[in-house]
Amino acid sequence: MEILLIPxxxxxxxxxxxxxxxxxxxxxxxxxNLLFGWTVIGWLITLIWSTTAIIHRVQVQN
Structure with missing residues (x-):
């Protein structure tokens, strides 16, 4: 079981x-990642995408 967990x-x-x-x-x-992660390019694209900027919601106060 542990053999499958690490990969x-x-x-x-x-x-x-x-x-x-x-x-x-x-x-x-x-x-x-699930659908294209098995390809090296798909895995790299999802890794880069996961490290891109995060949109934070700005709350405007009146």
Missing amino acids: ALLYFIPTLVALLRGHHNAFAIFLT
Whole structure:
């Protein structure tokens, strides 16, 4: 069982980074990682995407 856990964690590193950073597109990153992460370019794209800027909502006070 542990043999499969480590590769799965490595495979989903972009998703974990996005979730830990609170990325606003975390679900889209997860789906892209799930579907295209098996290709090296897909994995790299999701990793870069997960480290991009996060949109923070600004609350305007009256």
